[in-house]
Amino acid sequence: MSEFIKSKAAIAWGPNQSLSVEEVDVMMPKKGEVMVKITATGVCHTDAFTLSGADPEGIFPAILGHEGAGVVYAVGDGVTSVEVGDHVIPLYTAECGECKMCTSGKTNLCSAVRETQGKGLMPDGTTRFFKDGQPIYHYMGTSTFSEYTVLPEISLAKVNKAASLEEICLLGCGVTTGMGAVTNTAKVQVGDTVAIFGLGGIGLSAIIGAKMAGASRIIGIDINTSKFDLATKLGATDLVNPKDFDKPIQAVIVEMTDGGVDYSFECIGNVDVMRSALECCHKGWGESVIIGVAGAGQEISTRPFQLVTGRVWRGSAFGGVKGRSQLPEIVERYMAGEFALNDFITHTMGLEDINDAFDLMHEGKSIRTVIHY
Ligand code: NAD
Ligand code: AHE
Ligand code: ZN
Numbered sequence: 001m002s003e004f005i006k007s008k009a010a011i012a013w014g015p016n017q018s019l020s021v022e023e024v025d026v027m028m029p030k031k032g033e034v035m036v037k038i039t040a041t042g043v044c045h046t047d048a049f050t051l052s053g054a055d056p057e058g059i060f061p062a063i064l065g066h067e068g069a070g071v072v073y074a075v076g077d078g079v080t081s082v083e084v085g086d087h088v089i090p091l092y093t094a095e096c097g098e099c100k101m102c103t104s105g106k107t108n109l110c111s112a113v114r115e116t117q118g119k120g121l122m123p124d125g126t127t128r129f130f131k132d133g134q135p136i137y138h139y140m141g142t143s144t145f146s147e148y149t150v151l152p153e154i155s156l157a158k159v160n161k162a163a164s165l166e167e168i169c170l171l172g173c174g175v176t177t178g179m180g181a182v183t184n185t186a187k188v189q190v191g192d193t194v195a196i197f198g199l200g201g202i203g204l205s206a207i208i209g210a211k212m213a214g215a216s217r218i219i220g221i222d223i224n225t226s227k228f229d230l231a232t233k234l235g236a237t238d239l240v241n242p243k244d245f246d247k248p249i250q251a252v253i254v255e256m257t258d259g260g261v262d263y264s265f266e267c268i269g270n271v272d273v274m275r276s277a278l279e280c281c282h283k284g285w286g287e288s289v290i291i292g293v294a295g296a297g298q299e300i301s302t303r304p305f306q307l308v309t310g311r312v313w314r315g316s317a318f319g320g321v322k323g324r325s326q327l328p329e330i331v332e333r334y335m336a337g338e339f340a341l342n343d344f345i346t347h348t349m350g351l352e353d354i355n356d357a358f359d360l361m362h363e364g365k366s367i368r369t370v371i372h373y
Contacts, residue, residue, distance in 0.1 A: 003028045005035070008373065009129070009146035010354045011136060013061045015053030018355045019145070024063070024136060026148045027128040029076035033150050036088055040169040041144035042067035042368045043357040045200060046293055049269065050139065051358070054295030059120045062137040063129055066092045067368075068144030069159075069169035079153045081324075087161045089172045089331075091323035092117075092140040094155040108322045113152050117141035123152055144172070145354065147373045157327035160335060166348070166370055167341040168331055170201070173318070174368060175341060176330060178205025178267065180319015181291050183213055186263045190214035193261040195253050196236075197277050198268035199227035201344055201368050202291055204234055206265045208339050211235030219253060219261065224364040230343060249273075253280035264288045271298045278302055284310035291316055344368045 007026045010019035029035045044067045050058045072086045082088060096102055096112035113123045120137025121127060128150040129136035129143065143149045159168065178201070182188050194210045196203045199222040210218045211234065220228070220236040228239045238256065242249040254260045260282035266274045269292030278288040279302060288311065290300075300313075307313065321327060334341060347360055347369040357369035 004130070005148050007146050007148040008351055009063050010065070010351055011061055011131065012051055012064050015051065015058065015060065019051075019064070021352050021354065022131065024146065025130045026146065026150060027130070029074055029150050030122070030124065031077040032079060032153050033076040033122065034072055034079055034082055034153050034156055035074040035148055035150050036070040036090060036156070037073040037148055038068045038070040038144050038146065039373060040069055040166040041065050041371050042170050042172070042174060042201070043354070043361060043371065044173045045269070045361065046173070048358055048361055049293055049295070056296040057118045059137050061131075062120055062139045063143040063146045063149075064139045065144030065146070066090070066140040066142040067169055067173035068142065069165040069172060073148060081153055082156055082158050086158050087163070087165065088156045088158055089168065089323070089327055090142040090144060090149070090151055091155045091157055091327070092142050092173070093318045093323055094141065094152060095322045095324040096154045108318060108320050110154070112154060113141060122150065145351070145371070147351070154324070157323045159328050159331040163331050163335055166372060167345070168334065169370060170341050170344055170368060171327060171330055171334070174201035175205040175208070175344065176321050176327065177291060177316070177319045178202040179209035179212070179339070180321045181265055181289050181316040182206050182209030182263070184320035185314065185316035186265070186287055186289050188213040188215055188263050191216045192263060193217040193219075193257050195219040195221060195261045195264040195277065195280055197221045197264065197266050197273050198292065199231050200267065203265070203267035204230060204344065204367060206267060206291070207231055207234045207236050212339070217257065219256065221249060226364065230367065234343065248276060250276040250279040257282070259283060260286050262286055266290050266292045268292045269294050271300050274300045275302050278311055278313050279306060281311045286310070287312040287314065289314055289316050345370050348372060
């Protein structure tokens with residue numbers, strides 16, 4: 001008989017339903033697995049995206065959440081890289097170090113556990129979460145909306161115990177994603193011009209990355225002008241509300257920048273804005289990076305001539321960061337004061353209020369809500 005631990009968790013019973021905070025049974029970790037006591041988790045737009053039913057990989061009932069931090073509570077047989085008491089950040093992009101993807105040197109998209117992860121299961125094809133005996137699916141391999149969660153060992157970054165878990169949980173997704181897309185994926189250089197579409201947690205982090213890289217112009221674009229103050233504080237040089245213009249936003253940016261920006265970033269998940277982001281790039285060399293996640297059935301389009309004439313369209317997942325080998329160093333840089341995380345935490349609350357966090361996000365009132373257990 002396997003052992004279980006009781007855990008408070010927010011269950012997504014079905015698409016478009018409020019989360020239900022209940023007690024679940026979590027099975028102790030099997031071979032190569034680790035149980036983590038989550039102490040804090042951010043709420044990212046991707047959680048809302050999946051809850052909305054738009055995610056082709058969305059599966060219910062599930063325990064969502066993927067932007068967490070916590071402490072190792074128990075380890076399964078054969079686990080060597082972490083021990084009880086270690087502070088960790090769960091990784092929705094694992095790093096096995098051995099698969100074709102990890103050894104390619106070209107991507108952070110480890111393939112070791114991705115297939116089962118996308119089906120809401122652990123690598124052995126089963127779940128560790130149960131409600132009254134009914135299996136509940138995992139989400140993105142992390143399920144940080146449960147006080148106790150189980151992950152493969154290769155899906156954990158061990159980090160400095162001196163770092164505030166309430167703040168570094170944001171490095172489990174949003175801040176690493178935005179900063180990394182600019183510095184790792186696009187590799188923005190000193191003097192480059194940058195346009196960032198969408199100033200939520202991801203877009204604001206992209207501003208931090210652009211400022212770090214020494215971009216000469218950082219143009220922030222959002223239809224919610226309440227985001228502009230923080231964007232300015234973080235380093236945006238220009239702020240644009242597309243609603244103020246009666247022409248396409250790409251034409252506005254092209255005019256502002258003598259032919260277009262060197263780099264643009266789509267941080268919304270809107271396929272029309274993705275097109276604008278590509279088309280505001282400079283002819284001959286401008287690159288546009290898609291970060292936003294678009295719903296099932298949605299497709300991007302542009303005139304192929306946009307690419308023929310030298311613009312480049314690409315994407316970025318988790319900022320191109322390899323979690324186990326690179327995230328601990330990002331935590332150190334945060335601790336050294338290279339960038340702040342508390343600017344992003346507009347709200348904190350207990351798990352029982354988690355539906356308020358989703359409401360605040362949909363109303364455009366929060367950057368990040370951090371849930372604590
Ligand atoms: P968010 O909801 O906090 O921010 C989105 C911002 O976009 C808001 O400020 C909103 O006002 C703005 N916006 C909406 N429509 C707009 C429009 N038409 N023009 C301009 N601005 C508009 O979301 P977030 O947590 O910052 O996430 C942003 C996107 O990034 C989501 O699609 C999320 O799923 C995705 N994401 C991707 C990755 C990745 O690894 N690729 C990681 C995290 C999040
Ligand atoms: N399940 C969706 C795609 C979701 C998606 O693109 N996820 C991003 C991370 S969003 C974090 O907030 C990602 O890293 N993707 C790479 C991967 O391997 O999932 C769909 O369309 O099926
Ligand atoms: Zn996320």
